[in-house]
Amino acid sequence: MLEDKEEKKREEAVGVMVIEQRGKSKLVQTVQNGIPRRYVVDAAKIKDGKVASGVLKKSPEVGEEWAEMVEFKGTPDDLDRIMRINGLFTREDVQKNPGALQASILALHREDMLALKGIGR
Structure with missing residues (x-):
């Protein structure tokens, strides 16, 4: 149990930018590997512009996977x-x-x- 608390403390916090309020949640944007990504996160989980990486992983992502929708034909x-x-x-x-x-x-x-x-x- 002590290990769980220590692990939570060590969990990486990810910087986010709040895009809009959605009831008790917020639409946030972060950059992962140079790619902007948006998630809907419980507003209470955002502290000083940061969200625990585990919370972000469990949050629903907003956006399309454009690369999967188009096959470029030009050579x-x-x-x-x-x-x-x-x-x-x-x-x-x-x-x-x-x-x-x-x-x-x-x-x-x-x-x-x-x-x-x-x-x-």
Whole structure:
């Protein structure tokens, strides 16, 4: 029993940012491995902007797993073709016209983006 108390004291606290209040809970955001994640946590469990890692693991996560919803179809050769069509032949061209690079990438993934827009229809 003493070991359990000591283990709880040693449990890592995770810094969170409160996004909104939801009744007796709060929607919080934290960063895990460079990726922002959101959870619904009992407001009483948040102390000084931190939540015990065990509490966070048991809390429901909010958000979609976008990587599981889309399969990118464009290839490097497709990007090469589209960039040349958009007048991007050199690195200097890209530096002078970053909007054309963005348009090229969007064109490459147009169908993938349309699939995302279709979510919920």
